[in-house]
Amino acid sequence: MLIAGRYRLRDAIGRGAMGEVWRGFDETLGRPVAVKLLLPQGSDPTAASRFRLEAQTAGRLSHPHVVGVLDFGEYEGRLFLVMELVDGDSLARVLAASGPLPAERVARIAAEAAAGLGAAHRPGIIHRDIKPANLLLDADGALKIGDFGIARFLDDPGAALTAAGQIVGTSLYLAPERALGRTAGPASDVYSLGCVLYQLLTGRPPFQADAALAVLHQHLDAAPVPPRQLGADLPPAFESYLLGLLAKEPEDRPTAEEVADWFGRGAWRGRRSHCRVNTRSTAARAGRPSPVRRPPRRPLLPPPPQGAPSSRWRTQSGRRACTGQCPAARACHSLAVPG
Numbered sequence: 001m002l003i004a005g006r007y008r009l010r011d012a013i014g015r016g017a018m019g020e021v022w023r024g025f026d027e028t029l030g031r032p033v034a035v036k037l038l039l040p041q042g043s044d045p046t047a048a049s050r051f052r053l054e055a056q057t058a059g060r061l062s063h064p065h066v067v068g069v070l071d072f073g074e075y076e077g078r079l080f081l082v083m084e085l086v087d088g089d090s091l092a093r094v095l096a097a098s099g100p101l102p103a104e105r106v107a108r109i110a111a112e113a114a115a116g117l118g119a120a121h122r123p124g125i126i127h128r129d130i131k132p133a134n135l136l137l138d139a140d141g142a143l144k145i146g147d148f149g150i151a152r153f154l155d156d157p158g159a160a161l162t163a164a165g166q167i168v169g170t171s172l173y174l175a176p177e178r179a180l181g182r183t184a185g186p187a188s189d190v191y192s193l194g195c196v197l198y199q200l201l202t203g204r205p206p207f208q209a210d211a212a213l214a215v216l217h218q219h220l221d222a223a224p225v226p227p228r229q230l231g232a233d234l235p236p237a238f239e240s241y242l243l244g245l246l247a248k249e250p251e252d253r254p255t256a257e258e259v260a261d262w263f264g265r266g267a268w269r270g271r272r273s274h275c276r277v278n279t280r281s282t283a284a285r286a287g288r289p290s291p292v293r294r295p296p297r298r299p300l301l302p303p304p305p306q307g308a309p310s311s312r313w314r315t316q317s318g319r320r321a322c323t324g325q326c327p328a329a330r331a332c333h334s335l336a337v338p339g
Helices: 047-059 091-098 103-121 186-202 212-221 236-245 256-264 327-333
Strands: 007-015 019-026 031-038 069-075 078-083 135-137 143-145 313-316 319-322
Touching: 007 031, 019 078, 031 047, 047 069, 047 078, 091 135, 091 186, 103 143, 103 186, 103 256, 186 236, 186 256
Parallel strands: none
Antiparallel strands: 007 019, 019 031, 031 078, 069 078, 135 143, 313 319
């Protein structure tokens, strides 16, 4: 198939909820490309807008660790997006094939992924779906961030294109503030990257459960098991800094640019981490007095009052289960987890 009289499609290399990706060839410039075609979306009126948003978002970026966008258009009623062809595997496939990776390789991945995120965050672009499947390795082993399909612009809240109260992203890598339905920011991407790095080192995400809602609870209130307790062979500084990326409060995490610098200069090899997220708040770093810390978060699923069970709960075999009637539960039950 020849798209727009220029892009020859050769074989399908991937398919997602919104589009299918083909290996192609640009006959005008004589180079291989990847072409993403929007799938027919009769039941999703926002699909075309989201596809255009992906093109606009990624099109703003030009960075060695972000998949480049080359062209965008429409052919026979279907939108298409032409991208740089990354001729390699995703981290999801690497994990499936080889299991946990050595610390040195993960440190390189961390530096490159964080550098790509930093490039996105500078113009106000939040990826919102950092996960192994969206982090690609080219033939030389260099990492590139792909799939900006649910990204948003900080200066355009309407660009999220999601229904009110809906949470988008993948629950295994979702930052705590997003599990509460709050707006994603740069720190949310950093947390997701921390989850990916944790999985690369241990073979499993920091939090797992049979249901997405249970995973969200753990992101909110559970502490991740230190990777070395799960058998990961890495220096203490690496472990300490990684746990800092998984801080519950966004202001307690480093920026993507700080993460790229820390791993890039080899600080992860040390015995102790000097990660600033473990010592003082963002306000203190800026020369302002540290704010009074918030009291512990009230449980997302509160206990019923004394006496008869609350209308928010029902009893099943001696255990309480959420009915979904409380506001927090309604927000959680609206969870959307794209593949």
